[in-house]
Amino acid sequence: MSSEAEGTFEVDGVSLYTKTWTPTGPTKARLIFIHGFSEHINRYNDFFPTLAAAGIQVLGFDQRGWGRSAKDKSDWGLTGPTARVVADVAAFIKHNTTEEVPVFVMGHSMGGGEICTLMADEKYADVVRSVRGWILECPFIGFTKTAEPSTIKIMLGRLAGMVLPRHQLTHVVPPEDLSRDQAVVESIRNDPLCHNTGTLEGLASLLDRTALLSSGTVKVSKNVKSILLQHGTGDLTCSFDAAMKWLEQQTEVEDKVAKPYEGGYHQLHSDLCKEEFGRDLVAWILERSEGGARAVEAKL
Known part of the structure; x- marks a missing residue:
């Protein structure tokens, strides 16, 4: 069982929508979650209570330009450049870091690429040091062959972005590509907060982050x-x-685990393998909390 609470987080003069799922019993770990492109934290209302039931408190926020943090259609996709995006994520982590329980950070898709970028930025060394473990759910580190945009489209978009960085552009990720559960597909298709709208600046920054991560x-x-x-x-x-x-290239990280899900689609938390995915996630976090954390530290 868990309790849910909505709130706001103030950063650089902007108010961002937040939501927290707290265990009714003892909190063994705290998980800070970063969502993906064209989604929002309430898309996880069916999943995060299962983590809270295992003693893991979950905190998340709707990023700039997304969900309830976008107060008007003119705000849709208005994320700012990578520096702004990463600064927001780092500020949210720092604001919610506690010495009472170990803190973990998880990013899905675009959010996964964002936390990969944060992990490599020495400007945020103190923030990174405070995090016990990082979880990547289908991170945006590279396109699949069918999803990759053409070179010409990217070039034209960059040129237009130099002139009109806040110009909005629709980019639809087909809902049927995200989950094998048809009920989930329909819920995404009918969710007004999944607006599939980015700005030229935001989309260019997303492409730049991804290209850098995939470069090795x-x-x-x-x-x-x-x-x-x-x-x-x-x-x-x-x-x-x-x-x-990318994970193989992180040679200095001794405690790293890769878990593939055969046939699994992009949103593992809402796919047909969601129960296995959830069990693996909970086990990994709890293994590195309390006594498990000391055991892992001893190996490093």
Whole structure:
């Protein structure tokens, strides 16, 4: 069982919508969650209570331009450049870090790419050091062959973005590519907060982050203690191979685990394998909390 609470988080003069799922019993760990493109934290209303029931408190927020943090249609996709996006994520982590229980950070899709970028940014070394473990659910580290935009489309978009950075552009990720559960597909299709709208600046920054992560040159900070990568082999949106390659390249992280889900689609938390995915996630977090955390530290 868990209790839910809505709130706001103030950063750089902007108020962002937040939601927290808290265990009714003892809290064994705290999980800070970063959502993906064209979604919002309330898309996880069916999943996060299962984590809270296991003693894991979950805190999340709707990023700039998304969900309830976008107060008007003119705000849709208005994320700002990568520096702004990463600063928001780092500020939310810092605001919610506690010494009472170990803190974990999880990112899905676009959010996964964002926390990979944060892990490698020495500007946020103190924030990274405070996190016990990082979880990547189908992170956006590379496109699948069918989802990759053409070079011409990217070039034209960049040129237009230099002139009109706040210009909004619709980019639809087909709902049927996200989950094998048809009820979930329909709920995404009918969710008015999944608006599929980005700005030229925001989309260009997203592409730049992804290109850098897939280049093989990005190494996470030595302060990163543990990484769990959970990825569906049937993901039609973000490349399974690119994510696995990225993890292999993080040679200084000794405690890293890759868990593939055979045939799993992009939203593992709402796919047909969601129960296995949830069990693996809970087990990994709790193993690194309390006595488990000390055991892992001893290996490092």
